[in-house]
Amino acid sequence: MNPHEHPELDAFLASLERGRLLSGTVAAIEQFGVFVKLDDGPDHPSFPGVGFISPPELSWRWISSTSEAVEIGQRVTAEFLQYDTWNMEARLPLRATQPDPFQAFADDVTVGQELRGRVTKLVPFGVFVEVADGINGFVHKDDFTAEPTQVGEELAVVVIEIDREQHRLRLSAR
Template sequence: MKVGQRITAEVTAVDLDQGRAWLSMAATENPELWAFLKSLQHGAILSGTVTAIERFGVFVALDDGPDHPVFPGVGFITFPELSWRRFEAPSDVVQVGQRVTCAFLQFDTSNGEARLSLRATQPDPFQSFADSIAIGQTLQGKVTKLVPFGVFVQVADGIEGLVHLRELTWTPVAAPEDVVQVGDEVTVIVTELDHERRRLTLSRRQASPGLQ
């Protein structure tokens, strides 16, 4: 493409404050794809087949959608939208060739993709768990991960909470491994519960006043 060259493109977004308009040549070069994506409504349930798992997300070939001119599928799932549960690798959740049913989130006009969510079609285990506990409640759990600022403790199936480093013991420590290891069973108290952000904060030291 050269300066002064004439093009045919579709306006995909307008920023009135900045006085800018975003154009897409892909819209005019792939009218069938663009028409399909523009017809989708937020929350629509779409089915397809996982075609590729990349380091940045998962591609899905949609049953009712056209082929993508560049990518192995019109549908795309970012890693956070794969599952409500924490996982180490996307292959722990989906496999190439697997059939999936997802909710449509938005039309990515930059790449001509349908952004999808697999987890949106599944019940959120955190919300039902959060409704069953209260601040100050004592729980039993297992340490699942050590991080510089604390440890994650699994207190129910698929439910993990964070124990900050300062809440591990009454005596200050420099690193979590000085106190616990992955797999240790611990007693904790619920100190914070954030439904909206799906965050559970725990304290090990408050569960055991005499803990050094």
């Protein structure tokens, strides 16, 4: 898309500063992201909204579908991340305005601590275990005494690593 063909939209997007809060209404939900019609600024010439939220930026929690995080017509407020000059849209990380549950969890847990959890996903190299609401850790297949066989199975696990930056929790089930 050529910014010169849409000078009002280009000027609006170029004027935005990283971290500015923008509000609007969810206009469309697609598997690849969510379009937001912003309260301020012009309409987009091709998309249902000038704001765009990619799936990883919708929520701190794991979601299998964008429609799990928002619904059409919902009011949202998000921080401006960047001006996507290719699509002429404002990239909005919605989760940046929400508390990060992983950090709160990491404040209360220590390496070596035993937890109980429920298997949420089986993969060839291990399993994911939900140890708190929306907090999943990973148990590598080498860290089992007896590997779980189904989703929903309860496990006793031990925290072996907490990576706050990557939001990763490594567990053992030995």
